[in-house]
Amino acid sequence: MPISEAHPTKDDLESTDRLLQTLKDQGLEIVLGKLDKMVKEFVYRVCLRRNHSESLAREAGGKIFTFGSYRLGVHGSGTDIDTLCVVPRHVEREDFFEDMQDMLRQRPEVTELTAVPDAFTPVIKMNFSDIPIDLTFARLGLSSIPDSLDLADDSLLRNLDDRCIRSVNGSRVTDEILRLVPNIPAFRMALRCVKLWAQRRAIYSNMMGFLGGVAWAMLVARVCQLYPNACAATIISRFFSILHQWPWPQPVLLKPIEEGPLQVRVWNPKLYAADRGHKMPIITPAYPSMCATHNVTDSTKAVMLSEFKEAAELVNRIMVERIPWSALFTKDDFFTRYRHYLQVIASSDTEERHLRWSGLVESRIRHLVTRLERVENLVLAHPYIKGFSKVIKYRTAAEKEDAAHGTVKTPSVDQESPSDSPAETNTMHTSIYYIGLCIPAREAGSTAHRKMDLFRPKEEFMEIVKSWDKYDPQSMGIVVQHIRSSALPAEVLDDADQKKTKRSKSGKKTAVDTTRPPSKKRRGSSSQNGVLPDVVPAASVETPGTPTATASPLPTIDVSATTAPIVPQV
Numbered sequence: 001m002p003i004s005e006a007h008p009t010k011d012d013l014e015s016t017d018r019l020l021q022t023l024k025d026q027g028l029e030i031v032l033g034k035l036d037k038m039v040k041e042f043v044y045r046v047c048l049r050r051n052h053s054e055s056l057a058r059e060a061g062g063k064i065f066t067f068g069s070y071r072l073g074v075h076g077s078g079t080d081i082d083t084l085c086v087v088p089r090h091v092e093r094e095d096f097f098e099d100m101q102d103m104l105r106q107r108p109e110v111t112e113l114t115a116v117p118d119a120f121t122p123v124i125k126m127n128f129s130d131i132p133i134d135l136t137f138a139r140l141g142l143s144s145i146p147d148s149l150d151l152a153d154d155s156l157l158r159n160l161d162d163r164c165i166r167s168v169n170g171s172r173v174t175d176e177i178l179r180l181v182p183n184i185p186a187f188r189m190a191l192r193c194v195k196l197w198a199q200r201r202a203i204y205s206n207m208m209g210f211l212g213g214v215a216w217a218m219l220v221a222r223v224c225q226l227y228p229n230a231c232a233a234t235i236i237s238r239f240f241s242i243l244h245q246w247p248w249p250q251p252v253l254l255k256p257i258e259e260g261p262l263q264v265r266v267w268n269p270k271l272y273a274a275d276r277g278h279k280m281p282i283i284t285p286a287y288p289s290m291c292a293t294h295n296v297t298d299s300t301k302a303v304m305l306s307e308f309k310e311a312a313e314l315v316n317r318i319m320v321e322r323i324p325w326s327a328l329f330t331k332d333d334f335f336t337r338y339r340h341y342l343q344v345i346a347s348s349d350t351e352e353r354h355l356r357w358s359g360l361v362e363s364r365i366r367h368l369v370t371r372l373e374r375v376e377n378l379v380l381a382h383p384y385i386k387g388f389s390k391v392i393k394y395r396t397a398a399e400k401e402d403a404a405h406g407t408v409k410t411p412s413v414d415q416e417s418p419s420d421s422p423a424e425t426n427t428m429h430t431s432i433y434y435i436g437l438c439i440p441a442r443e444a445g446s447t448a449h450r451k452m453d454l455f456r457p458k459e460e461f462m463e464i465v466k467s468w469d470k471y472d473p474q475s476m477g478i479v480v481q482h483i484r485s486s487a488l489p490a491e492v493l494d495d496a497d498q499k500k501t502k503r504s505k506s507g508k509k510t511a512v513d514t515t516r517p518p519s520k521k522r523r524g525s526s527s528q529n530g531v532l533p534d535v536v537p538a539a540s541v542e543t544p545g546t547p548t549a550t551a552s553p554l555p556t557i558d559v560s561a562t563t564a565p566i567v568p569q570v
């Protein structure tokens with residue numbers, strides 16, 4: 001007989017949630033403890049190899065610091081834990097990428113390890129006991145790294161190379177944000193909300209030209225400074241109303257605690273604004289300060305401003321009319337918003353090669369965006385924040401061509417039938433990235449065809465990605481092509497959580513979102529800032545110089561037709 005069959009109360013459920021979080025945190029603490037031990041062992045081994053005495057090697061120490069969203073106390077499940085390995089002067093970066101990497105590879109808990117030694121901030125990425133970890137590296141000019149070391153002291157940066165300065169900076173920035181925020185619990189809750197909102201609205205990605213974690217954190221921190229006694233809901237409401245009216249490119253800076261409201265301690269705001277072409281400068285608070293939003297373009301800025309405005313209106317209704325908060329977190333409508341898209345398809349023959357190649361292509365998408373922004377008749381080139389990856393099996397040259405163009409008629413690997421013989425099939429790894437093309441509405445009564453020359457942007461983008469020193473045309477493919485919304489693959493709509501999106505009889509997708517209140521500036525009118533008209537004309541759009549395109553009665557911007565796509569020779 002059970003002692004009680006009572007259902008849990010709200011309090012019981014809340015305690016269970018806290019227990020779950022604690023268990024997860026404990027797992028993390030154990031991993032961080034193991035990593036810290038490994039760093040000390042790594043420093044010790046390198047010191048001995050360099051003929052230092054046993055006692056010096058022991059005393060040399062070494063320490064793991066955490067930073068980023070984990071350190072801020074706002075990381076979500078599945079997001080990387082940012083860690084920094086700090087070593088004394090006897091240990092070099094090369095040692096880290098050799099000895100430390102080897103030690104990690106030998107651990108059974110470590111999977112999916114990728115080392116990126118040539119990155120702007122060199123890093124080892126891995127899963128440690130299934131927890132995704134980014135491990136960066138900094139060598140300080142000290143003979144030993146005690147556990148009590150604090151990275152706040154500016155003098156530690158003297159004589160460090162740029163990569164070490166950048167690595168240490170990640171940790172110093174996070175610590176400085178926490179130091180400058182007056183009310184940390186309210187900051188955390190507001191930041192969690194803003195991060196969730198930005199992810200749902202598809203504007204969370206430093207790489208694609210939107211904002212990354214640290215920029216969102218600094219914006220929320222600045223609003224917390226302006227309302228030091230406010231609770232999270234008020235901060236969120238002020239956040240959106242301040243940001244959609246912010247006089248960009250005036251930079252957002254965190255106010256140093258010890259100074260007056262408008263003074264700036266170590267940086268000169270002008271330095272970060274228009275002079276450097278930054279569209280939405282948000283400046284990190286730790287010396288040496290830098291702009292965390294270098295990648296923002298005119299298009300991504302326009303998209304974000306429009307989202308800020310819409311969110312400001314929504315939060316106002318949440319506060320005044322008491323509509324549910326969930327209205328703020330509605331999924332973006334990227335794949336139903338435009339009538340024309342560009343697909344950038346990266347393909348490779350092996351998983352390992354594809355990881356690098358697709359990463360490189362992804363990191364260059366914003367360069368395609370800035371080039372598209374110069375095209376006449378294109379109001380805005382809106383990149384989607386992530387790509388869609390697939391492993392495809394093919395047998396014939398035609399199937400291979402289809403795979404490289406994203407028009408797969410062959411089953412993907414996960415749908416493979418048992419009768420498939422591996423000997424007959426080849427594998428292709430593909431990742432597809434999307435850019436929404438916003439074209440101005442045609443003037444009333446006009447039937448004239450408007451032309452969009454996408455040839456140059458495409459060519460320049462191809463040149464950029466192919467100039468990568470590890471580019472290999474034999475095993476890596478790249479295709480840039482136009483696609484109409486009606487031809488978008490089902491996976492992008494499924495993924496976009498647009499199960500609520502159905503096709504009307506006309507074949508046009510109709511969003512039947514019930515949570516988000518209807519927005520006045522969706523299809524049919526232009527946004528107030530005049531940059532984001534959601535109306536896409538029914539008119540034809542043509543690429544000059546493409547006989548098949550001009551002859552076609554259908555709207556087309558088939559950039560792929562202008563140059564033969566490159567397909568990997570696998």
Ligand code: ATP
Pocket residue numbers: 067068069070074075076079080082169170171173174206212213214217284290291292293294
């Ligand atoms: P997330 O939850 O998305 O991981 P995060 O706050 O951890 O958010 P990351 O993008 O993981 O942010 O970056 C980790 C740290 O690296 C940041 O706290 C910051 O110090 C540094 N960093 C990352 N991107 C930038 C940038 N664009 N400019 C300056 N510093 C950056």
Ligand code: MG
Pocket residue numbers: 068069070079080081082213
């Ligand atoms: Mg992070």
